[in-house]
Amino acid sequence: xxxxxxxxxxxxxxxxxxxxxxxxxxxxxxxxxxxxxxxxxxxxxxxxxxxxxxxxxxxxxxxxxxxxxxxxxxxxxxxxxxxxxxxxxxxxxxxxxxxxxxxxxxxxxxxxxxxxxxxxxxxxxxxxxxxxxxxxxxxxxxxxxxxxxxxxxxxxxxxxxxxxxxxxxxxxxxxxxxxxxxxxxxxxxxxxxxxxxxxxxxxxxxxxxxxxxxxxxxxxxxxxxxxxxxxxxxxxxxxxxxxxxxxxxxxxxxxxxxxxx
Amino acid sequence: xxxxxxxxxxxxxxxxxxxxxxxxxxxxxxxxxxxxxxxxxxxxxxxxxxxxxxxxxxxxxxxxxxxxxxxxxxxxxxxxxxxxxxxxxxxxxxxxxxxxxxxxxxxxxxxxxxxxxxxxxxxxxxxxxxxxxxxxxxxxxxxxxxxxxxxxxxxxxxxxxxxxxxxxxxxxxxxxxxxxxxxxxxxxxxxxxxxxxxxxxxxxxxxxxxxxxxxxxxxxxxxxxxxxxxxxxxxxxxxxxxxxxxxxxxxxxxxxxxxxx
DNA sequence: CCGCGTATGTGCGGCAAGGCACAGACACCC
DNA sequence: GGGTGTCTGTGCCTTGCCGCACATACGCGG
Numbered sequence: 001x002x003x004x005x006x007x008x009x010x011x012x013x014x015x016x017x018x019x020x021x022x023x024x025x026x027x028x029x030x031x032x033x034x035x036x037x038x039x040x041x042x043x044x045x046x047x048x049x050x051x052x053x054x055x056x057x058x059x060x061x062x063x064x065x066x067x068x069x070x071x072x073x074x075x076x077x078x079x080x081x082x083x084x085x086x087x088x089x090x091x092x093x094x095x096x097x098x099x100x101x102x103x104x105x106x107x108x109x110x111x112x113x114x115x116x117x118x119x120x121x122x123x124x125x126x127x128x129x130x131x132x133x134x135x136x137x138x139x140x141x142x143x144x145x146x147x148x149x150x151x152x153x154x155x156x157x158x159x160x161x162x163x164x165x166x167x168x169x170x171x172x173x174x175x176x177x178x179x180x181x182x183x184x185x186x187x188x189x190x191x192x193x194x195x196x197x198x199x200x201x202x203x204x205x206x207x208x209x210x211x212x213x214x215x216x217x218x219x220x221x222x223x224x225x226x227x228x229x230x231x232x233x234x235x236x237x238x239x240x241x242x243x244x245x246x247x248x249x250x251x252x253x254x255x256x257x258x259x260x261x
Numbered sequence: 262x263x264x265x266x267x268x269x270x271x272x273x274x275x276x277x278x279x280x281x282x283x284x285x286x287x288x289x290x291x292x293x294x295x296x297x298x299x300x301x302x303x304x305x306x307x308x309x310x311x312x313x314x315x316x317x318x319x320x321x322x323x324x325x326x327x328x329x330x331x332x333x334x335x336x337x338x339x340x341x342x343x344x345x346x347x348x349x350x351x352x353x354x355x356x357x358x359x360x361x362x363x364x365x366x367x368x369x370x371x372x373x374x375x376x377x378x379x380x381x382x383x384x385x386x387x388x389x390x391x392x393x394x395x396x397x398x399x400x401x402x403x404x405x406x407x408x409x410x411x412x413x414x415x416x417x418x419x420x421x422x423x424x425x426x427x428x429x430x431x432x433x434x435x436x437x438x439x440x441x442x443x444x445x446x447x448x449x450x451x452x453x454x455x456x457x458x459x460x461x462x463x464x465x466x467x468x469x470x471x472x473x474x475x476x477x478x479x480x481x482x483x484x485x486x487x488x489x490x491x492x493x494x495x496x497x498x499x500x501x502x503x504x505x506x507x508x509x510x511x512x513x514x515x516x517x518x519x520x521x522x
Numbered sequence: 523c524c525g526c527g528t529a530t531g532t533g534c535g536g537c538a539a540g541g542c543a544c545a546g547a548c549a550c551c552c
Numbered sequence: 553g554g555g556t557g558t559c560t561g562t563g564c565c566t567t568g569c570c571g572c573a574c575a576t577a578c579g580c581g582g
Binding site (some may be wrong): 198199200210211214215217218228229230231 | 558559560561562
C-alpha cells in the first residue's frame with residue numbers, strides 16, 4: 001500500500017468489518033507532517049530538515065511488527081500519528097506491554113545506545129504514519145547532530161523512568177486502574193476518544209485474562225466513564241477516568257513534560 | 262570513618278550484634294581495586310587511569326542513600342565491592358526494588374544521559390567500597406572519553422532491558438521464585454554465600470509483606486536450598502536455588518554477558 | 523539466668539485474579 | 553431471516569497474597 005492511496009478508514013486494533021468510530025483523527029484533511037513528532041519538532045530547523053531528508057514516510061499498519069524481540073533493528077521510527085506498543089514475553093502465554101509510543105516518542109531506542117538489537121517487540125496498535133530511517137543512516141545522523149543525540153538521550157531517560165514506574169504499577173495496581181490508565185494513554189496518542197479494541201486484544205497488553213478485562217471494562221462502563229460494544233470503545237468522561245486510573249498516568253506525563261520540556 | 266581504619270566486619274543488611282557470617286568477601290587481605298569494577302575494567306588503560314585520577318574511593322555503608330528519588334545526583338558511584346539497590350516508591354507503603362547494582366555496574370546512570378536527577382532511590386544494601394566522582398567531573402570525563410561513553414551506553418541498555426523484564430517478572434512470578442532470584446543476585450554481588458537480611462528487611466525489596474517473605478523463605482529452607490535464622494541467610498544449594506527461581510535470573514545474566522562481553 | 527527486644531512462625535478471614543466452562547448477544551453473510 | 557462466527561457476560565472453584573493478630577524462639581545484656 002502506497003502512501004498516496006491511503007484510505008480514510010482508520011483501523012485501531014484488529015480489523016473490523018462494520019463502521020469504525022475512529023475516522024476522525026487522521027485522514028487526508030488533517031495530514032500529519034514531520035513536525036508532528038515531538039522529538040523531531042524539538043530539533044533546530046536545520047537539523048530537522050537534514051533528518052527528514054534522510055528518512056522516508058511510511059504507514060503504520062495495525063499488527064505490523066516494527067522490530068522483533070531479540071532481533072536486529074533495521075529501522076528507527078518516529079511516529080507522526082498512530083501508536084506502537086512495546087511488548088515483552090516471558091513465555092509463550094505471558095505477554096505484557098511495557099511501553100506505548102506515539103508521536104511523542106520513537107521506536108528503536110537501543111540504536112541510540114549503539115546496541116543493534118531490541119529488548120522488546122514493537123507492535124503497531126494504532127494505524128497512522130511515521131518517519132522511518134535505516135539503522136546505518138540513523139547512527140550517522142546521531143554522530144553528526146549533537147542536538148539529536150541530546151534530545152534522544154533525554155527521551156531514553158523518560159523511557160527508563162517510565163519502565164521503573166511500570167514495575168511498581170504492575171505490582172501494586174489492580175486491573176481496573178491499569179485499564180483506565182491505558183485508555184487514557186491511548187486516547188492521547190490516538191487523538192480521538194473512540195477506538196476499536198476487543199477485550200481479547202487488550203488482555204495481553206495488561207498481562208491478564210480476557211475475562212479480567214471484561215470485568216474491569218464492565219465496571220468502568222457502569223461508572224459511566226466509558227461505553228463499549230463489540231470492541232468499539234468510547235471515552236465518555238475523561239476526568240472520571242483519570243480518577244479511576246492509578247496516579248501512574250499523571251506521573252508518566254509529568255516525567256515526560258519535566259524532561260522533554 | 263576513614264578508609265584506613267576500615268574494620269574487618271562486613272555488615273550486609275541492618276546492623277547485627279552477634280557474629281556475622283559474612284566476613285570472608287572483603288577485608289584488608291582481599292582489598293578491592295578500581296579494576297574490580299567491570300565497567301572501568303573494560304576501559305583502555307589510559308582512560309581508566311585518567312578516570313581513577315579524577316575519582317576517590319569511598320566506603321559504602323549499609324543504609325546509606327547514594328541518591329534520592331527525584332533529587333539531584335551529586336556523584337556517580339562505581340562499586341568495587343558491596344552493592345546498592347535501586348528502589349521506587351509508589352506511595353508511602355509501596356516500595357519495590359527495580360535494580361541491583363554491584364561491581365558489575367554503576368549508580369547514577371541518568372548523568373550519562375545528561376539528566377541531573379534520579380528516577381529512583383539508590384540505597385546501599387551490602388557494605389563495600391566504590392569509586393566516586395562528582396557530577397561535573399563525570400560529565401567532563403564522558404565528553405572527553407568516547408570509550409567511557411560507549412561502555413556506559415551499553416550498560417544503560419542492559420539496565421533498560423532488565424527493567425523491562427522486571428515488569429514482567431513482578432507481574433507473573435510468585436514470591437518464592439522472586440526471592441530465590443534475589444538471593445542468587447545478591448550472592449553474586451556479595452561474592453559470599455552467607456549474608457544478613459531479616460525478612461522485615463527483604464519485604465520492601467520484593468514489594469510484599471514480611472509474612473510473605475517468611476513463607477517463601479521457609480519453603481526454600483524446607484527444600485534444603487537455604488538455611489537462615491534471625492537474619493543470617495546461608496545458601497546451601499545454588500543449583501537448586503536456580504531451579505526454584507524464575508528464569509529471569511539467567512535471562513538477566515545472559516543480557517549482561519551478551520552486551521557487556 | 524532472667525527479661526526484653528528483635529526475629530520468625532501461624533492462623534483466620536478476605537479479596538483480586540486465574541482456570542475453566544458455558545451462556546447469551548450482536549453483526550454479518552448467505 | 554436463519555445460520556455462523558465473534559465478542560461479551562457469568563458462574564464456580566482455586567490460588568496467591570494481604571491485613572491483622574498473636575504465639576513462639578532466640579540472643580543479648582544486665
